[in-house]
Amino acid sequence: MAQADTVAFIGGGNMAGSLIGGLLAGGFDPTAIRVAEPNAEHRAALANARPGIRVTADNVEAASGADCVVLAVKPQVMAEVAAGLNALPDGSVFLSIAAGVTCTRLATWLGTDRAIVRSMPNTPALIGCGATGAYANPAVEPGQRALADRILHAVGEVVWFDDERALDAVTALSGSGPAYVFLLIEALEAGGIELGLEPDVARRLALLTAHGASRLALKSDDSPGVLRTKVTSPGGTTEQALGVFEKGGLRELVAQAMQAAAQRSRELSGE
């Protein structure tokens, strides 16, 4: 990344921490990163963990003159936060990671004609394995989009969309998705314990299984469905387990859960 680029994070919580970690791991100059965070303890922890970055309680101070202003606060406080940045001069690209909040709403608060990228990362960003969906509004210039892409790319893969509505689906799939996978891992661990395994062994096997299956599917030319059939010996054990999942309507349940998440994403837009 060109060292002239400066990035300001408004909100120094979990996701901001992940993105900052990715940028630093990729060699980004820490002195080109500023973070505005209201909580003094969080500010101190950030400054300690990430020597060189500048922390402040003042959102405008952090955002002033930054090439990219990352809006990393909860959707519920976005209106107040964005309105507080309304007087900033043009020139920055605003990169929102908030669930649901549309570019149109952001422009209402930040000012019309603002260059805005709406994105949806996920928590595996913390270890560089993130999956992010992103949309750039028409005011975003190619160089600004490239800067947003480099920031998001620092923590994993990025998929760009021409239609902003796709972001609600992305939120329901990869944004919230790590929680679904963790739920399955928790259930596998509990099932293993019930079958007599020691808790630490059950957790380890559940984690390694999720990790191994995911890596295999990523590397393989076979679809997940084909890989599933390769585990499932006719008349064997997997067939019995999958029969229980299908009878219980697991696929329908997952689809319903994702519809609920996407609906909540649309609601959070406040439109």
Ligand SMILES: NC(=O)C1=CN([C@@H]2O[C@H](COP(=O)(O)OP(=O)(O)OC[C@H]3O[C@@H](n4cnc5c(N)ncnc54)[C@H](OP(=O)(O)O)[C@@H]3O)[C@@H](O)[C@H]2O)C=CC1
């Ligand atoms: N967690 C996830 O898996 C994902 C979250 N997101 C989105 O990322 C955004 C941030 O989520 P996450 O990092 O989990 O949340 P966090 O609560 O960890 O981070 C939000 C941070 O914003 C700070 N904050 C609150 N009010 C203000 C303000 N007025 N000005 C500046 N900072 C403020 C909070 O401080 P304090 O704690 O003191 O209130 C907190 O440190 C959300 O919009 C969420 O939708 C996107 C993808 C995945």
Ligand SMILES: O=C(O)[C@@H]1CCC=N1
């Ligand atoms: O639960 C949420 O609203 C956020 C957005 C996606 C993941 N966490």
